[in-house]
């Protein structure tokens with residue numbers, strides 16, 4: 001049972017492989033993927049599989065394969081300040097990555113059918129904000145998740161710049177999804193076994209492009225019986241940030257710029273592919289079909305396999321002899337945290353500026 005790209009040993013390894021296979025193509029998407037450890041979205045005891053290019057399902061918790069998330073993140077063409085709606089937001093893994101790109105003046109909403117999954121997503125989000133080393137290297141748009149069936153969103157809902165649907169959409173619901181999009185916005189969803197990018201070009205015009213052949217579990221349909229008729233799902237309000245919150249964002253931004261001026265050679269990516277492991281006959285192929293087998297989504301190669309063989313590998317090894325040996329990774333310094341802690345401010349204010357993070 002193979003993945004579309006080689007299995008990684010850790011998150012960085014997985015991202016290296018996704019980059020090498022060209023599923024990840026832009027720097028901002030790469031940074032978001034490196035900042036969020038996919039293993040953190042797995043339950044204890046299952047984490048070993050987190051760095052394989054495979055979907056994972058356990059009870060109601062369900063993550064798509066990393067190569068699909070890579071294609072989705074690239075196709076969404078995310079930018080700072082955009083509004084994003086995730087339909088079937090699941091564990092919040094994708095929404096959290098999106099939040100790192102759209103930044104504090106974006107909007108980040110998710111709708112998920114299962115209450116226990118929303119609780120799980122909120123726990124994971126809280127853990128990211130409190131404990132992740134990445135948090136201080138980005139400006140973040142915190143996702144807000146609501147429980148409900150995303151096919152029952154209230155008809156007076158606001159529209160979004162970017163929408164992703166994480167479960168298979170029936171043709172009948174295509175227009176419902178398209179109407180949620182602002183003019184100029186981008187919707188990415190699996191429909192008729194194709195991951196599709198739809199751009200709203202005008203009030204009643206859309207352009208569609210197939211990205212990848214896929215097979216997603218379908219969206220759960222609305223409950224249509226009158227006795228169980230559920231209420232329309234109300235999306236979170238488009239709230240304005242408080243003056244206090246805005247001050248924190250601008251103080252942190254100013255301090256980060258100062259730090260960058262003081263250390264012009266510092267990069268925002270903690271590890272720029274420093275680790276390149278040798279693998280015999282590494283498979284470099286793009287997989288373009290996915291099928292469900294039981295509860296696993298299995299990549300099915302359609303293209304001919306292009307196995308990179310030992311001959312090429314020994315050439316690489318020859319070349320690598322001329323390259324400087326890899327230095328051991330230096331421990332990450334949190335410059336922003338250090339700077340805030342060094343300010344002549346009351347401890348309570350420093351704690352606020354640090355989002356009450358302990359590390």
Ligand SMILES: C[S@@+](CC[C@H](N)C(=O)[O-])C[C@H]1O[C@@H](n2cnc3c(N)ncnc32)[C@H](O)[C@@H]1O
Nearest residue numbers: 088089090091092093094113149150166219220
């Ligand atoms: C493949 S998972 C998406 C995972 C998500 N992208 C993540 O980052 O964890 C699909 C999700 O869609 C949810 N779902 C299915 N039908 C739904 C519906 N009608 N309304 C809302 N959520 C739905 C499922 O419960 C599941 O969590």
